[in-house]
Amino acid sequence: IDENETSEEKMIYSSSVMSMVKLLEMEEYLKVNLDLYVQEMQSKLELIKLYQDSLKRETLTTLEEKEEYMSNPLNAFPLLRRLNQDWPKWLRYMKLAISSKKIKEIEVQLKSAPSDDDLKIALKGMTRIEKFYNQHAEDLTKGYLLGKKLNSHLTAPDCVALGNYYYNQTQFSGSTHWYRMALRLHTNPKGMIYEKVLGLKRKRIYKKYAKALLMESIAADKSKLTSTEKSEWNRLAKEVTRDDNYENVKKVIDEYLTGDEKIFQEVAAKLKRKPSKLQRGCRGEWPPKSSPELICRYNRDTSAFLKLAPLKLEILSVQPVILLYHDVLYENEFKSMRDAAIFNASMIDGWTYYDFDQKGNPKWQDRVVKTIGFQGTTAPFTLSINRRLGYMSGLEMRENMMLYLTNYGLGGNFRKHFDYVELAKRPPNFFADSGGDHIATAVLYASDVPLGGTTVFSKLKLAVQPKKGNALVWFNLNHDGKPDPLTEHSVCPVVLGSRWTISKWFHERQQVFKKPCLA
Numbered sequence: 001i002d003e004n005e006t007s008e009e010k011m012i013y014s015s016s017v018m019s020m021v022k023l024l025e026m027e028e029y030l031k032v033n034l035d036l037y038v039q040e041m042q043s044k045l046e047l048i049k050l051y052q053d054s055l056k057r058e059t060l061t062t063l064e065e066k067e068e069y070m071s072n073p074l075n076a077f078p079l080l081r082r083l084n085q086d087w088p089k090w091l092r093y094m095k096l097a098i099s100s101k102k103i104k105e106i107e108v109q110l111k112s113a114p115s116d117d118d119l120k121i122a123l124k125g126m127t128r129i130e131k132f133y134n135q136h137a138e139d140l141t142k143g144y145l146l147g148k149k150l151n152s153h154l155t156a157p158d159c160v161a162l163g164n165y166y167y168n169q170t171q172f173s174g175s176t177h178w179y180r181m182a183l184r185l186h187t188n189p190k191g192m193i194y195e196k197v198l199g200l201k202r203k204r205i206y207k208k209y210a211k212a213l214l215m216e217s218i219a220a221d222k223s224k225l226t227s228t229e230k231s232e233w234n235r236l237a238k239e240v241t242r243d244d245n246y247e248n249v250k251k252v253i254d255e256y257l258t259g260d261e262k263i264f265q266e267v268a269a270k271l272k273r274k275p276s277k278l279q280r281g282c283r284g285e286w287p288p289k290s291s292p293e294l295i296c297r298y299n300r301d302t303s304a305f306l307k308l309a310p311l312k313l314e315i316l317s318v319q320p321v322i323l324l325y326h327d328v329l330y331e332n333e334f335k336s337m338r339d340a341a342i343f344n345a346s347m348i349d350g351w352t353y354y355d356f357d358q359k360g361n362p363k364w365q366d367r368v369v370k371t372i373g374f375q376g377t378t379a380p381f382t383l384s385i386n387r388r389l390g391y392m393s394g395l396e397m398r399e400n401m402m403l404y405l406t407n408y409g410l411g412g413n414f415r416k417h418f419d420y421v422e423l424a425k426r427p428p429n430f431f432a433d434s435g436g437d438h439i440a441t442a443v444l445y446a447s448d449v450p451l452g453g454t455t456v457f458s459k460l461k462l463a464v465q466p467k468k469g470n471a472l473v474w475f476n477l478n479h480d481g482k483p484d485p486l487t488e489h490s491v492c493p494v495v496l497g498s499r500w501t502i503s504k505w506f507h508e509r510q511q512v513f514k515k516p517c518l519a
C-alpha cells in the first residue's frame with residue numbers, strides 16, 4: 001500500500017468503510033428532501049382533486065339534454081365564468097413547479113455522489129469477494145455472505161451492474177448468473193420503476209443474457225478468439241438479438257429462470273479455475289499450526305516494566321519469528337487516533353499494485369484502503385503505543401515513531417508482498433537515508449472482522465484472523481539481516497466488517513546497539 005496525492009480527483013468512498021458512512025448520511029439527507037417533495041406533491045394533488053370534485057355533474061349525452069342544461073342561467077353563468085376565469089388559473093397552478101427548492105437541494109447533494117470510478121472500485125470489491133471465496137450470485141442476492149444470513153439483499157439494478165461489469169471484461173461466465181438474478185428480480189411493481197425511471201428494460205436484459213450465454217458456450221472466457229470464432233460469434237449474436245427472434249430467445253431463457261440454481265452452480269464450478277494457495281488460505285482451508293515450539297506464555301523479559309505487567313504472547317512461528325500478542329491495544333487509544341484522523345485530518349487512498357509498466361514505473365492498481373500516518377510524539381496515544389510496541393518487539397524506535405492508521409474498504413485486500421526492500425532494489429544510500437530496511441512489522445488489530453480480512457503468510461500456510469486488541473509482530477529480516485522470503489504476506493478481501501489496523505515498520509539502522517531480544 002502506498003500513498004498517492006489525489007487532491008484533484010473526486011473523493012473516493014468505496015476505499016474505506018469509514019468514508020462510506022458519509023454515503024449513508026448523504027442518502028438520509030436526500031430522503032428528507034424527497035419526503036418534503038412528496039408532501040408538497042400530495043397537497044397539490046389533493047387540491048386538484050377538490051377542483052375535480054367541484055366539476056362533477058350528471059352525464060348529458062343528447063343535444064336536447066345539453067340544451068336543457070345550458071338553458072338554466074344558474075348552470076350557464078358559472079360555466080362561462082369558470083372557463084373565463086378559473087381554468088386559466090388552474091392551468092397556471094398545474095404548471096407550477098413542485099418544490100423547486102427541494103429539487104435544487106437534491107441536485108446540489110448529488111454533486112458529491114460517488115463517481116463512476118468509485119462505482120468501478122466497488123464493483124471490483126464485490127467481484128473480489130465473489131471470486132476469492134467462491135460465492136454464488138444467488139446467495140449474495142439473497143443476503144448470504146460466506147453462508148451467514150444477513151438482513152440485506154440485492155436488487156435487479158445491482159445484479160445488472162455486476163453482470164455488465166463481468167461482461168465488459170469478457171468474463172461471460174461470470175456475467176450470466178447476474179443477468180439471471182436480475183431477470184428473476186425484475187418483476188412488478190418494482191419492475192415498473194426499473195422500466196420507467198431507471199431505463200432498465202427487461203427486454204434488454206434478456207438479450208444481454210442471451211449474448212453472454214452464447215459467448216460463454218463459444219469462448220468459455222478465452223480472452224483471445226480466433227478470427228473464425230469471432231465471426232461465428234458475431235453472426236450468432238446478431239441472430240440471437242434480432243427483434244423477430246426475441247420471443248424464441250425469451251422462451252428459452254424463461255425456462256432457465258425457473259431452473260434449479262444448484263444445476264447452474266455445478267456447471268459454473270466446472271468452468272472455474274482451481275483456487276490459488278492464497279485463496280485457500282483465505283477460505284480457512286489450512287489446518288491450525290501445532291508444534292512443541294509454538295507456545296503461549298507471558299512475556300516478562302523484553303523490558304523491566306513487563307515484570308509488573310506481562311504481555312500475553314503466542315508464538316506462531318519461530319523461523320521467521322512471528323508473534324501474536326493478546327490485549328495490547330486499548331479502545332481509547334484507537335478511538336482518539338481514529339477521531340484525530342477523521343475530524344482533524346484526512347485519510348488518503350492507499351493502493352495495492354501488482355505490476356510495473358514497461359518503463360519500470362509502478363502501475364497503480366486497486367484502491368483498497370484509506371490510511372494516514374501519525375509521525376512522532378504529537379499525541380499521547382502515539383507515545384503509549386510506540387512504547388508498548390517496543391516491549392513487544394524488543395526493538396528501538398526513537399528515530400521512527402511513525403504509526404499508520406488504516407481502514408479497509410469494500411472487499412478491500414492487500415496483495416502478496418514483502419515488507420522489506422529486496423537487496424537488488426535498494427537505492428545507494430538506503431541505510432543512511434531511510435534508516436535501513438524494515439527489520440520488523442507490527443500490525444495492531446483495532447477492530448474485529450467477522451468475515452474475511454485475514455492476514456495470511458502463504459509460504460508458511462499461516463492465517464491470522466484480526467481480533468480487536470491483538471497485535472501481530474514479525475521479523476522480515478533474519479538474524480543475519482537478510483530478507484526472509486518466508487515473510488511474504490497478504491490481507492484477504494474483507495467480506496464483512498470495518499477493518500481497522502494500526503501498523504508500524506521498524507527500521508533496521510536504529511537497532512545497531514540493541515540486539516533484538518527474541519523469544
Ligand SMILES: O=C(O)CCC(=O)C(=O)O
Pocket residue numbers: 414419441443454455489490491501503
Ligand atoms: O493489515 C495486515 O494484516 C497486514 C498489513 C501489512 O501487510 C503491512 O502493513 O505491511
Ligand SMILES: [Fe+2]
Pocket residue numbers: 417418419441489
Ligand atoms: Fe506488509
